[in-house]
Amino acid sequence: MDFLTLIQVLDSTMRMATPLLLACLAGLFSERAGIFDIGLEGKMLMAAFFSAAVAAATGNVWLGLLSGVASSLVLSGLHGLASITFRGNQLISGVALNFLASGLTVLIAESWFRQGGRTPSLLTDGRFNGIELPFAIGPADAAAADRPLNELIKEAGPIQQLYSELISGHSILVYVALLFVPLTWWVLFRTRFGLRLRAVGENPAAVDTAGVSVQGLRFAAVGICGLLCGIAGAYLATGLQAGFVREMTSGRGYIALAALIFAKWRPWHALGACLLFGLLQAIALRFQSIQFGGFTIPVQVMDALPYILTVVILAGFVGKAIPPRAGGQPYVKER
């Protein structure tokens, strides 16, 4: 494997890791506040559909992003209603929302576009296109030199390759996702809101005693979760790919959940875990099977690796993953 191939795999890693990272941070907010959310998958799927559908209908990707986030927030609201207001089972609510998204997206897509449960392919304006950072070799240079882009990059020096291929040329949502990591850390660990949010996931009674609304905080957390899932879904349909196809999240919500446990509910570790799982996906995407010193690793092992790693972590063989203490329990105010 030469240097350029490595860079390309890492570049693909960034793209694959972005939806995982956004969904993982979404789950982080929710679970830190004590609301389990296995409905990340459904929210992403819903947002992916609505962002692609509105972008296709209006030709404006920002409107698409907005409606994607809005649709994800609606599901978040339902989850909040079920698990906070009516103190229902959070896991069952998550399962229900996943199915709701999986069914509704195809149903609406079919009656709106009649293309077999997908949206029309998005053209340039309907997508988040790559942003070219200054001094990077991009499509504009290729057009000016009248040669294919990959030839230009192949001829460039290693640092320029690294810069042009790996760092530059991603859509804005990739950079936004990366910015959300320090932002999440700052909000959770350096603000009063963050302290209260973490407290409500560990000991809601204490927060209640202090005169802060447990329900309000939890709804805020679930709302942030919806926002981030919405961006993740919009990136899937309008950044990573050009349009919505049925079940396009293909388990990413669950991988994000796995990454969250892997990271033990910490923002910077979440970045690491998502990059690792993104790398696995990128490798599985590029190589059908991997030779490992005369031994072939089948592609199915690569597919299953994130899940296997998570089970190993959960089993406590590599340090113990301890979730927020009040996670999954509805808060009943004593009277």
Place this chain on the structure above:
Amino acid sequence: MEKMPKWADVVLIPVISLLLAALISAIVILLIGESPIEALDLMVEGALGSTNGWGYTLYYATNFLFTGLAVAVAAHAGLFNIGGEGQAMLGGLGLAIVCLYIPFPHWSIALLVAGLGAGLFGAAWAAIPAYLQAKRGSHIVITTIMFNFIAAAVLNYMLVNTLKPKGSMEPATGRFPESAQLPSLHDILAPIGIEFSKSSPANVTLFVGIAACVVVWGLIWHTPLGHEIRALGKSERGAVYAGISPVRTVMITMLISGALCGLMATNNVMGEAERLVLNATEGAGFIGIAVALMGRNHPFGVFLAAILFGFLYQGGAELALWTNIPSELIVVIQALVILFTGALDNMVRMPIEKIFLALRKENA
């Protein structure tokens, strides 16, 4: 004192939840631009109007019987087995290996041994999450979700690399031998003079499923083990105080639950497809959740709910065939049923409890 009579809890609340789900589905159908009444007509006609329709309805119902019972058994111990899909996949794998490599003289012996293989594989797949939950405290919901994905990868690998016949491109096993093919409802009912559709997939495993209902009912309410399972589900501390070992009970419950999911393979793999294909389970493991919630974790309730969902699946397929309503409508209905009977249970329950309390006050 109970807030409301038992019949309200067992019958009224599920029925109201179901009506709510149906109402929202009707609105969805209206928004698509079709008539909900005509749609219901078509579904009833397609699923219950002919023996062929009944055959499909009962075939789906048999799948859901097994997975619904599996979720219900786990729920009695306070465990949420969301891994039915993976356990059913592995059950299919175990069944396929038995059917392909052991020659059987008669289908009844084949069903017995293949069912054993399917149950063993399903139970084995549930055993690891169960052990991790019981011994190491890893949350069973997360581990069983992970095991669904791992099961898909295992099945994919086995079909592509080992079980696929030589020269075939499709990731599926070859057809099972003649002696391992189960009699359909047509074959069973013909001797007693009942005409039943020849082409429908309902088969003898329907009776296995019904037997499983009876066995589970006996197990949960009339054996010491069932008592231990329910005690653990009500209160772990109470169970420990009563000398019940949580580790042992969790393990046994999940083994039973996994085996029930595995047994589903006798219907969909052995009875219908007569070979193992990649997506053989078709989400039945997840429908088990809706079925168990709807059936209030009681085998008889599960039986009724399984038939209801069998009707929805067959009716939904008919809808997709004759109207512009895609079969995904059923996924939406399933989601709404899970939402209303499971997560939003209190939303339905609280007003009804209030009504009953008010009625009681008037009487007093």
